[in-house]
Amino acid sequence: MGRPQKTHRASKDRSLNTRQALREAALELMDRDNSFDGLSLREITREVGVVPTTFYRHFSDMESLGLELVAESFRTLRELLKVARQTAVPGEKMIRRSVETFVTYVRAHRRHFQFLARERFGGVAAIREEIRTEVRLLQSELATDLGRFPVLKTWSTEDLNMVSGLMINAMIGIVEQVLSSRRRGQDDDELIMIAEKQLRLIILGVPQWRSQGD
Amino acid sequence: MGRPQKTHRASKDRSLNTRQALREAALELMDRDNSFDGLSLREITREVGVVPTTFYRHFSDMESLGLELVAESFRTLRELLKVARQTAVPGEKMIRRSVETFVTYVRAHRRHFQFLARERFGGVAAIREEIRTEVRLLQSELATDLGRFPVLKTWSTEDLNMVSGLMINAMIGIVEQVLSSRRRGQDDDELIMIAEKQLRLIILGVPQWRSQGD
DNA sequence: TGTACATCAGTGAACGCGCGTTCACTGATGTAC
């Protein structure tokens, strides 16, 4: 009992590597052409360099691999938001810097973002629903964050959700554009500028809101 | 030569019907579960009740059927916009009524909108690109429309595009929500209310824009 | 330290199946004269 509990250590390491390799192969193949729905189990194992039956050592079927990719992709996205929350200090350049960080991050993790974008409306119901649940969660988290800003302190939860929904839709639009142009540099500069303007336009409307009633 | 030019009339009628039936079967099957990428040619002909080879009498391959569905779906969308343009009289209730029309129309043509939403990020590159081209076109048309409003007369083309992009992203978000809830009635009322608020928030920001410079 | 046993990721053959595509055909309809 005093001995280290590293049961099947090496065996588990190998297992973890293959498991991860299967996930990565799926993302890679989806980046090359397919939707998740169009991927085959054999295609994925071929990419990894293992025999098809090995797949079943790690996942019961394709859907369970897909759900794991959803979780993995949202972990990536949440890391971005965590950093954004810590570094975002309200001020002149806050929006600009947030958008820059966002675009750079999407480029750096394009396969995760592409997976989410593609499967949000995609062909596998369980995956689609999981993604939607997570997006809704994200939206209310953003709403909570927004509620801390002085101008928004008096807003109802519903209205805060409405604004955060608008912002998230704008951001999804940005993701689409980042994903559809493979080039970096100049393309991104323009994208960043547009996204910044869109967010600023939304924010300009905010102080006018209540005075107009609803 | 004086005779009516109805060459192969009945033959062509039959052909048109089957062609249309193939398109509709594809939409129906996509509504049931799959992404376009996951559909098979045989599945579609089975649904129509013809032999697989008949498919080739009408389309060279699946991709060409897909591209025809893109065209068909955008024809549907453009009809909505045409009506919207003719009936939209600026005023108190304009936004509300536009959003109501929009949601009702999306419900009535859910399979077309679902196809576009799904394949916009989908697995077939040619289809994805065709959809993006059309969306971009739509965006600049809306920008032109917006430019006719007094408040926006002095805006640059780039900024008008920025606003229309924001609005289109908000509308795509609405489409997603309409598609993901099969119920009508109360759900839609709430959706309509949120969409109306989002558009109104964007519009509230507009008069503030220039005074802030950029 | 040495040995017998348990675990389990990865193997490789085999299965039945639905797939896309080819081919020569059929038969209804339209056209020419």
Added chain:
DNA sequence: TGTACATCAGTGAACGCGCGTTCACTGATGTAC
């Protein structure tokens, strides 16, 4: 009006292929004692 010919949507058999899944296996590693 009648007949010979052209067109062409739909047929049905056949092909080779990649698919998901099963099964009994191997062999590396860890555990018990």
